Amino acid sequence: MAQEPQKIVVEILGRSLTLQSSMEPERLQAVARMVDDHLRQLQKAFPASPVADLAILAALNLACESLETKEDYQQLQAEIDRRSRQLIERLERYASYAPPGP
Numbered sequence: 001m002a003q004e005p006q007k008i009v010v011e012i013l014g015r016s017l018t019l020q021s022s023m024e025p026e027r028l029q030a031v032a033r034m035v036d037d038h039l040r041q042l043q044k045a046f047p048a049s050p051v052a053d054l055a056i057l058a059a060l061n062l063a064c065e066s067l068e069t070k071e072d073y074q075q076l077q078a079e080i081d082r083r084s085r086q087l088i089e090r091l092e093r094y095a096s097y098a099p100p101g102p
Helices: 025-045 050-095
Strands: 006-014 015-020
Touching: 006 025, 015 025, 025 050
Parallel strands: none
Antiparallel strands: 006 015
C-alpha cells in the first residue's frame, strides 16, 4: 500500500540527499545503497573520471540490468504459457478418452 510522501535522507558517495518519496524508507535506502555500491565500484575502476560521468555510466549499467531482467521475465512467462497450453491439451485429450460415467 502506498504511503504518503515523506522526506527520506539517503547517502550516495558520501553526499546526503533528502528525497521526498512515497516508497517505504527501507526500500529507498536499499535502492540508494545499490546505487552507491555501483558508483563506488565504478570509481575504483575509473578513478580519474568525474562523478557526473560515473553517474551516467551507472545509470546505463543499471538500466541494462533492468532490461535484461525484464527480457528474462518475458522469456520465462512465454515458457510458462507454452507449457501450460501443452498440459491443457494433454488433459483435454485424456478427458476425451475417459470412459463415460455410470
